[in-house]
Amino acid sequence: MDKIDLIPLLDFINPAALSYTDWVNVGMALKEEGYTASDWDRWSARDSYRYHKGECFKKWTTFQGTTNPVTGATVVEMAKQGGWQPVYGGDDAEIGWDDTIGSSKDDKVIIDKNWLEGREVIEPENWDPVKDLVTYLETLFDSTENVGYVTSAWQKEGENKYLPTKGNWDRTAGELIEELNICDGDVGAVFGDYKPECGAWIRFNPLDGKGCKNDNVTDFRFALVESDSMEIDKQNEIIRTLELPLACLVHSGGKSLHAIVRIDAANYAEYRKRVDYLYNVCRKNGLEIDPQNRNPSRLSRMPGIMRNDKKQWLIDTNIGKSSFIDWQEWIEAVNDDLPDPESMGNVWNNLPELAPPLINNILRQGHKMLLAGPSKAGKSFALIELCIAIAEGAKWFDWTCAQGRILYVNLELDRASCLHRFKDVYENFNLQPEHLANIDIWNLRGKSVPMDKLAPKLIRRASKKNYIAIVIDPIYKVITGDENSADQMANFCNQFDKVCTELGCAVIYCHHHSKGSQGGKRSMDRASGSGVFARDPDALLDLIELDITDELIKQEENKAVCGACIAFLTKHKPDYTEDISQDDECSEKAMQDYCKHSFSQDMYIDLVNNYVYPARQKVKQRTAWRIEGTLREFPKFPPVNLWFDYPVHHVDDIGALADIEADSEPPAWKKNFKKKKSPADNKNDRRKSIESVFDICKSFGEIVTLKAMAEYSGVTEKTVRTHLTEHGGFTIESHGKVEKMEKVENVSSFS
Structure with missing residues (x-):
């Protein structure tokens, strides 16, 4: 099988979204499959934040190979996760064991990445940080739910990047909103002072007030979608075109948007499943997502905060589809790979051949x-x-x-x-x-x-x-x-x-x-x-x-014993036909008597033990069956009756099972048998029916007419009039108006 060219597949893998281990694995796979360090270096340069010139070449020399090497399959799998689909080149194209079989058209791709222009994100001129935070909290949380947030950060030695601490989780959304409303614009007085060079963070799912891990999440309500490896305007266009069910969209103050997506999962297992689906759709449509943001306890950028003199601000709330389910159904339906309708007139004289x-x-x-x-x-x-x-x-x-x-x-x-x-x-x-x-x-x-x-x-x-x-x-x-x-x-x-x-x-x-x-x-x-x-x-x-009768079992035993005797005679006395008639050949008693007088006692015992007895046992173990069918392409066939003589089935060619009933099936004369009603019962049924129709029509409006009752019942107005007259408890006025009398006389006559 020809190897897949891995270089085009690298276009579907975003190095900025990979962990260090995954980045190294790509390099090891490329070397294992015969590519160069330059190939790895050109691809790695797409991660402008972490890329260091010459690092790939130094690392390349350390890949010495192992007994369990990283192969090109790793790159193929990463590319598939990024939206790549294998395309087969015809009937003779080789298919790998791990290849996906099916249409090359992806039913979850909505956006053509080649025509992506971008949608501008306009920074607010009159920005109100407190309003952003209050709106954010009101949108994501109930007032009694604990909110996790972080305003302190630290740096690793020798690095410029700030990392958030675990932060706080001891206050509810209601408490925070109350304090924000009286803080006079000083957000730090509510959440704590933060470092302007790194900003602040907030968790988008409610916590139990005891910690900030996944186990502390009380409701798996939202997930974070973030991409920092493409332009902000293109992120914005993809997010909105995909109609992601967003609760909040926040500008990070850096190079990404933070989309808080409605997930509304019942539990952690469902949350993971839905987030995987969400991320898969985003990746296939060109949004290069950071996969580390999957966790329900993940931190996101807090709106209403400054970061390196840039705003972390709330762009929008409640956009896209209203729920994850609505969005998922829309995604599945918006793009399909179904054939177009065809005109019968175009194929009438050139119909395709039926399958043989x-x-x-x-x-x-x-x-x-x-x-x-x-x-x-x-x-x-x-x-x-x-x-x-x-x-x-x-x-x-x-x-x-x-x-x-x-x-x-x-x-x-x-x-x-x-x-x-x-x-x-x-x-x-x-x-x-x-x-x-x-x-x-x-x-x-x-x-x-x-x-x-x-x-x-x-x-x-x-x-x-x-x-x-x-x-x-x-x-x-x-x-x-x-x-x-x-x-x-x-x-x-x-x-x-x-x-x-x-x-x-x-x-x-x-x-x-x-x-x-x-x-x-x-x-x-x-x-x-x-x-x-x-x-x-x-x-x-x-x-x-089929329920086999005792009489049929005896008949089958007779045939089996006769067959056993004939087999024994054919082997040991081929001229037996000169002594017995064809009628005798069909009689168990006649055949055994003839064998008993024709052979020694030892041979007769051999016949009984090794021919007759096994034949009888096989009949007793035999079951009878009937095959019926429901066919789409062919006419219905008559039932086929079978004997199951373990381990094979034999068709009942002579019709012995034709009249046997199936599994306690009632005889034909009992099927669909219903007790015949008396005239009084039928009259009482009509009385109840006409009352029910009148009451239903009455519920539709104040005036009931013959026409309305006839349309509801699916009969003529004449029939309704006859039943009303027979009932005696109604009056029919001019223009077909029907009214019910307050008291019906002689009701007992209908009972």
């Missing part, structure tokens, strides 16, 4: 199929049978399959059991394994991950294999979210679409039934969880168990 069938009359190639059923239905065996049928170009149950390569993703069985099952199915079907190379198995028991994480890994591994189908067994191992939630399961099922689209192959998966009897339900209503499972696939095949 994968399973004849059931599923097309590149589509999705769900196999649903209860536990012990042999769903995994059925899918293994399908894999073998596709690999060998054979039939699966009643349906012919296209031949090709297939991947079986095993999430449940240990490796040995899975491999043995494939061999057992081959042998029980007496199939010659002529195309084993068409079957790949990915054993993931104990290593499976949620489907949204599995899908890209699956796509990467399958991208060059030319599979025509991928089987995922079972999906409960990789479900993300609540299986009863329609929206969460829709997102889950979208992962199958991604696999189908990216690989151009069918995805086949299995799921379990819900609890309880299933016979009275439609096939598409039996799968556990949300109805999305039934609606999403192009083909839904459902297995339901």
Whole structure:
């Protein structure tokens, strides 16, 4: 695989936003991949604050290599975090194991960085520091919440940079505002005197009054967005164009704006997730953010303060979207990668070809199929049978399959059991394994991950294999979210679409039934969880168990014993057909009697122990099943009845199971049976209904008319008039006005 050129990727990595360790790692990665110190030096010079001429060349000589070197993958990952997306050069382009699969268009990029001009930030002429601070505190805090702030700073030896101390956190916003209102413009009298050369800081989330760490934050309300490596005007344009949900926007008095963004997270975990999303969107749109500002207890610049003769001032409040959720939904919706609508008139005479069938009359190639059923239905065996049928170009149950390569993703069985099952199915079907190379198995028991994480890994591994189908067994191992939630399961099922689209192959998966009897339900209503499972696939095949009668079991035992006797006679007495008729061959008693008189006692015992008894046991262990289907691309097929003789299914070709009811399914004459109502009951229902309609129409206005009641009920005015007359408790005046009588006579006649 060709290496990615790392130099263009450096444009997506801001050296000013990196820690010292990350900066060094970039240099080590460049040297490891064969680049020069000059490449590292040119990129590092973008950080004008920390850059020192010649430092990169001195550091470069100390990179001697290790047994675990920093590689170009580190630079690739940093570039991805900065908004870089890999672009693939066609069908033959190599894809790395860690590459992102999908559209090259980024759905979170709103701003074209090539056309960024900047939006001027105008400094106030008549500045009121106290007003800035009071507005800031009122916007971010409740009056009873403790505020953290810092007005003292210190310097490291030999450095000019000032660092803030831990500061104070013992006063509430209400107390600070009260003191500010009477300080006569002396902010230092309230917060403490600060050094004009470094300014002062404030924490934007409320504290518990016991400290200033993340653990002391009482409400994860806001996050800080700051960038000091680009012009102030461009920062301002990006912040406003992105419509960040800002509570406050503060000029730092230096080279950055401090945007206090509404996060409103329920807890620290949600705060981190939302801030990661926020920072990712900002980076992709050209705002080079300092990643060290993620913490909820982070300090920001305090407005109303002077810093090196420049103002730290409040630019604006409450701009952009009103909440993080509104902003996130807007970001997701504002830019998509969806195709444009097309005119049917343009394609009427040149329709695209339909995908060829994968399973004849059931599923097309590149589509999705769900196999649903209860536990012990042999769903995994059925899918293994399908894999073998596709690999060998054979039939699966009643349906012919296209031949090709297939991947079986095993999430449940240990490796040995899975491999043995494939061999057992081959042998029980007496199939010659002529195309084993068409079957790949990915054993993931104990290593499976949620489907949204599995899908890209699956796509990467399958991208060059030319599979025509991928089987995922079972999906409960990789479900993300609540299986009863329609929206969460829709997102889950979208992962199958991604696999189908990216690989151009069918995805086949299995799921379990819900609890309880299933016979009275439609096939598409039996799968556990949300109805999305039934609606999403192009083909839904459902297995339901049949209640085998004692009479049928005896018939099957008779056939099995006769078959066992015939097998024994064929081996030891091939001329037996001269002695018995075809009718005798169908009689268990006749066959055993003939064998008993034809062989010695020892041979007869061998027949009973090694032929007859195993045949009987196999019948007793046999279960019966019916497959029904809901198809999107093909007509509905008649139910297919199966015997499950572990470990394989056999189609019931002779119709022995045709009349068997499914899982306590009620007989046809009992379905949809409703008790017939008496005429008096029907009349009483009409009375209640007309009263209800009148009361509802009355709630809409003071006057009720025949027309209003008819429109609400969806019937004609004549029908309403008939029901009102039958009721007897209403009067119909001129122009169709309806009024209810104060007292209804002979009410008992309606009961």
